[in-house]
Amino acid sequence: MHDVLVIGAGLAGLTAARALTHAGQRVRVLEAAPQVGGRVHSRVVDGFTLDAGYQVLFPAYPAAQRWLKLDTLGLVPLPSAAVIRRGERADVVGSPFSDPGALGGTLTTRALGLGDKARVAALALRLRSPAPWTLLRGPDETTEAYLRRFGFSEAALDHFFRPFFGGIFLRRELDTSARLFRYYFRMLLDGGAALPAAGMGEVSRQLAQGLDLSLGVQARRLTPHAASVTVETSAGDLEARHVIVATDPSSAAQLTGEAAAARGHLSSTYLHYAAPAPLDRERRLLLNAGPGLIQNAHWLSNVIPERAPAGGHLLTVTVLDLPDLDDEALDARVRGELARWYGAAGVATLRLLLTERIRHAQYPQPPEYASTLSGHATRLPGVLLAGEATSMSGIQGAMESGEKAAAIILGDPAGMSRPRGA
Ligand SMILES: Cc1cc2nc3c(=O)[nH]c(=O)nc-3n(C[C@H](O)[C@H](O)[C@H](O)COP(=O)(O)OP(=O)(O)OC[C@H]3O[C@@H](n4cnc5c(N)ncnc54)[C@H](O)[C@@H]3O)c2cc1C
Structure with a gap:
C-alpha cells in the first residue's frame, strides 16, 4: 500500500508529490494524459x-x-517592455528600468500620456514595498475599478492594461480581482517573465524527475475506508492511506463531490x-x-x-x-x-x-472570489484537494496548493499556515 496516491500530474500534483517524497513518504502519481504537466507542457x-x-x-x-x-x-528572460500595435502603428511601452531598450520608446510613446506614465511609476512604487502576499489581502474590486481610482485614463486602459493584463487574466474586460492584479504586477516588478529555452514543459519535467509516476491512468472513483482509500482507476484498483486530488477543478468536483471545487x-x-x-x-x-x-x-x-x-x-x-x-x-x-x-x-x-x-x-477570478475558494479538506476521509481550485488560477496557485496538501498530510505547521501567495 502507498502512503499517498496523487491524482493528476499538473504542477499542483507534482509539487505535492515532490514535497511528500522528500519527506520520505511512499508516493505514486496517477496521470490520465500520456505526459506530465497538465496545462504546462x-x-x-x-x-x-x-x-x-x-x-x-x-x-x-x-x-x-x-x-x-x-x-x-x-x-x-523576456523583454519587460511590450509593443502596442494599432494597425501599422507600433509603440513601445514598458519598464525602462529593467529593459533599457524600452527607454526611448516609453518616454516618447503616444500610447500613454504624460499623466499615465507618471501613474505607472507611482503604481510601481506603491506595489513594490509591501510583502507580496499581503497584496492578496485588503479590500477588493475589479482591476478596472482599481485602475480608474488610481486615475488612469480611458486611453491607458484601452491601449495598455486591456491588451496586456487581458492576456494574463484571459479577460480583456479587466473584471478580475484587483488583489490578483496587484500581486501579478508585483511578480513582474520583482522578476519579470521568462521562458525555458526548451519549452514550458521543462518546468513540469523538472518537477517530475525521480517521482513514481503512472501515465495514461485515469482515476475514476474514490472509496474511503477506516484507515485507507481505494482508488478505482482505468488500470485497476490501488490503495493508499491518503489521496490528493490534484486535477483540474471540474474533475476534482466529480471525484470528490465537492461542488465548490468546480469554478467555471x-x-x-x-x-x-x-x-x-x-x-x-x-x-x-x-x-x-x-x-x-x-x-x-x-x-x-x-x-x-x-x-x-x-x-x-x-x-x-x-x-x-x-x-x-x-x-x-x-x-x-x-x-x-x-x-x-x-x-x-x-x-x-x-x-x-x-x-x-x-x-x-x-477559471474566472472576480473580486472577492477568494472567499469562495474550496479548502483542502473534502467530505471523503483521507482525501485532500490540491490544484488551483484551492488558491489562484496560475502557476503559483497550483504549486502552493500542492505544497499545502502535502503539509497537511505531514502535519507540518509552517507549511500549513503559509499564506496564499507567500
Ligand atoms: C494557455 C494557458 C496560459 C496560461 N498562462 C499562465 C501564465 O502566464 N501564468 C500563470 O501563472 N499561469 C498561467 N496559466 C495557468 C496555469 O498553467 C495553471 O493554473 C496551472 O498549470 C494549473 O495546474 P494544476 O496542477 O492545478 O492543474 P492542471 O494543469 O490542469 O493539471 C491537472 C492534471 O490532472 C489530470 N487529470 C484530470 N483528471 C484526472 C483523473 N481522473 N485521473 C488522473 N489524472 C487526471 C489532467 O490530465 C492534468 O494533467 C495558463 C494556462 C493556460 C492553459
Whole structure:
C-alpha cells in the first residue's frame, strides 16, 4: 500500500508529490494524459517546440523559487517592455528600468500620456514595498475599478492594461480581482517573465524527475475506508492511506463531490505559425490595442531561436475565448488582422502549424472570489484537494496548493499556515 496516491500530474500534483517524497513518504502519481504537466507542457510539431497555448513563468513566484531549480531550467528572460500595435502603428511601452531598450520608446510613446506614465511609476512604487502576499489581502474590486481610482485614463486602459493584463487574466474586460492584479504586477516588478529555452514543459519535467509516476491512468472513483482509500482507476484498483486530488477543478468536483471545487472556465485559442523569414524583428510581446480577434502575438523564435528548426521562425498568436469559427475561417480572420501589421504578401508566407483551443485555461477570478475558494479538506476521509481550485488560477496557485496538501498530510505547521501567495 502507498502512503499517498496523487491524482493528476499538473504542477499542483507534482509539487505535492515532490514535497511528500522528500519527506520520505511512499508516493505514486496517477496521470490520465500520456505526459506530465497538465496545462504546462510542450511538444514538437514539424521541428518547432510549441507550448500548450502561450504562457510564461514569473521567476519571482515564491513557490517556483522553493521547488524549481531556476538556474538549470534554461530560462530566457523576456523583454519587460511590450509593443502596442494599432494597425501599422507600433509603440513601445514598458519598464525602462529593467529593459533599457524600452527607454526611448516609453518616454516618447503616444500610447500613454504624460499623466499615465507618471501613474505607472507611482503604481510601481506603491506595489513594490509591501510583502507580496499581503497584496492578496485588503479590500477588493475589479482591476478596472482599481485602475480608474488610481486615475488612469480611458486611453491607458484601452491601449495598455486591456491588451496586456487581458492576456494574463484571459479577460480583456479587466473584471478580475484587483488583489490578483496587484500581486501579478508585483511578480513582474520583482522578476519579470521568462521562458525555458526548451519549452514550458521543462518546468513540469523538472518537477517530475525521480517521482513514481503512472501515465495514461485515469482515476475514476474514490472509496474511503477506516484507515485507507481505494482508488478505482482505468488500470485497476490501488490503495493508499491518503489521496490528493490534484486535477483540474471540474474533475476534482466529480471525484470528490465537492461542488465548490468546480469554478467555471476561461478559454483561449492559439494559432502557431511557421515562417521562412520573420515578418518582424521584434523580440517583445505584441499587444493588439486595435479591433479584432488577436489579443497578442509573439515571435518566439526572435527570443529563443531553438524553438524553431534551422531556417524556420515561430509566431504564436493568442485569441481569447473559443471563437465560433472553424479552423480555416479562424486562420483567415487572424491572417487578415496580421496583414494590417505586415501586409498581405508577408502574411501569405506563414504556414499554420497548429490551432489549439483550450477550454479550461484558467477559471474566472472576480473580486472577492477568494472567499469562495474550496479548502483542502473534502467530505471523503483521507482525501485532500490540491490544484488551483484551492488558491489562484496560475502557476503559483497550483504549486502552493500542492505544497499545502502535502503539509497537511505531514502535519507540518509552517507549511500549513503559509499564506496564499507567500
Ligand atoms: C494557455 C494557458 C496560459 C496560461 N498562462 C499562465 C501564465 O502566464 N501564468 C500563470 O501563472 N499561469 C498561467 N496559466 C495557468 C496555469 O498553467 C495553471 O493554473 C496551472 O498549470 C494549473 O495546474 P494544476 O496542477 O492545478 O492543474 P492542471 O494543469 O490542469 O493539471 C491537472 C492534471 O490532472 C489530470 N487529470 C484530470 N483528471 C484526472 C483523473 N481522473 N485521473 C488522473 N489524472 C487526471 C489532467 O490530465 C492534468 O494533467 C495558463 C494556462 C493556460 C492553459
